[in-house]
Amino acid sequence: MSISLPRRSRTSADPTQSENAAGELPPAARDRVIVLEPRRAERNYWLDLLHYRELFAILAWRDVSVRYKQTVVGIAWAVIRPFLTMVVFTIVFGSLAQLPSDGNAPYAVMVFAGMLPWFLFSTILSESSNSLVDNSELISKVYFPRLIIPVAAGVVALVDFAITLIILFGVMAWFGFMPNWQIIFLPFFVVLAVLASLGPALYIAALNVQYRDFRYIIPFIVQFGLYVSPVGFSSSVVPEEWRLLYSLNPVVGVIDGFRWCLLAGETKLYLPGFLGSLVVVALFLWLGIRHFRKTEKAFADVI
């Protein structure tokens, strides 16, 4: 794109180049005083994060584009995985185990509506947890709020999620099943799913920097979680007296919420359990961010 431009002589350092950059910055940014002290609580932490939103966007974009550049089948991968899982779960839980669906919703649709948040959760968990170690080169050479790396890595999961959501609508159309007005709450539950996964993801990402053992915990959590969470079955099959305890798994609230808003009222939201899940999500998020912030200043020393 620059071929048509007049070429500047390469050897001459042009002193006029440097003049405009300073004028562009708001005076506040130029005169901002940063104080570096041991264990100083960063007062402007969240404001600082805002300053780095462009880096966040570009890192997220990098992760997304690299993800789809390196694979042969590209987007097809995001289609095949949930589709096959849906088929297997429908056969195993629906046909073989004869578990009931939610109301009149087709079993496959119910499975898919639960799988959607589960894949979102598990992908964010695995992508974010390893993101700091994968970007160790950046962490040891450049400053930026470290929080943006795991969060940007989670954006990849959102892209996958969007693709899976389209397939869900395809499956619904196949079964002639229409969602109702409750679907407008879907964005809220997407945010909930992201927050639910970021809490543990941030905690593990920070631990992973110091102790690489935590890398092996993620596949285990993901594999295990698929069966203890109501992905292949409805959470209504859980006996009433255990349901509150079951809801302490934060994913339960997220999946139930997804089914509630996607399955046209066929799923009844178990409110005490859902609120319990919300509390657990908030607790994990708080713990995750707290631990992350406590350790992030030492990342460059130990990574």
Place this chain on the structure above:
Amino acid sequence: MSETVIRAEGLGKSYLIGHQSEERYTALRDVIARSTKNLVRSAIDMARGRQIIVGDKVEEFWALQNVSFEIKRGDVVGIIGRNGAGKSTLLKVLSRITEPTAGRVEIKGRVASLLEVGTGFHPELTGRENIYLNGAILGMSRAEIKRKFDEIVDFAGVETFLDTPVKRYSSGMHVRLAFAVAAHLEPEILVIDEVLAVGDAEFQKKCLGKMESVAGDGRTVLLVSHNQSSIRAVCKSGIILDAGKVDYIGPVAETLDRYHSAAIGRTAYVARRADEETDHRIRSVSLESEVVSAPKLELNAVIESRTQDAVIINVRVLDALGTPVAMASVGGFSMSQAVKTTPGVSRFQIEVDLGELATGSYAVSIDVERPYAMFYDDVERCVEFVYEPAVPQGRDRVLLQSWQTGCFLLPAKVVEIEDQAASADNADELEMGS
């Protein structure tokens, strides 16, 4: 213009390092007890979110200690010191990559750190995408990159490959692109570590010019380099770090002089103890002076021999990046010149003709061997010297190692001129080369 932009007070940075204790455990009981103790300690450290230390003795190592200085707006400051003096740690603290353990720093303005060229380049992404990615990582805004995009591309000379993934770039193109982005970075405070040590002469010249213009624009530059000529050329003042402490702060000329005169230890090497049994061992190596201006390097090697023998002594010269650039040998290429040893300690005074060696800093490695037969001992990079010859008569300037065009100047002249056009080209080339 003389407003303070960086103020460091009592700055310190410590790391914890672990050692295995020297005691020998013979009983299984002791071994188990120790392992259990370590395991418990690791578990406690982990629970508290602390670093786990391998080994049963933990030692605190201060990479920086009580470092205080003030830097005014528009200053270009060179930080010099030996390897391990804490230069890189200081830059990491100032660029907020790592947190200080003690003291306090106040920084006014936007800091960009260039501790490595091409940080964050992704091989799968195209040249265009990497410019945006790398620029953002170095702290440029999207608008800023967009404005300078053509300049960057032009500088790197990769117009035709903009939409090719960087993994298909030649290593030269890769480096040029990375440099191009870095050279267009214009923050208020720029922190640079050894970046100038790589890249071709053209880039270095451009980068030096850029830094001078950046400084003239009221920006502040902190530069760590082993390359003293570039520090002398660019910096106004200097800071000497020694073992994590500030040794001297002052104008750049005085700082470099002091650094040269105080650099004890770089000119002498003494072997600690024998690790291996060998017939001829290098006990010590020393240089007559650290700054060599005559084209003659004088060094003393003390060799302890156990047998009467004829050995050769090789002197290898490495440039500032550790690349071997020259070799001198006593006897290595004709056994008749080999040195005779007698049992005991002998001292050899060796003189090496440096010829047309480029101006810059060098390290010396020495080994003792018998060619094709036996290797006795070697010491790698045991002493260092700075070669600063005067400009010879009939020349305008000397070859600098920092140009990265080579470490030796070979004589060249035109022997025949075929036509006018060709001769003009030749004359240009010669001017560039000498």
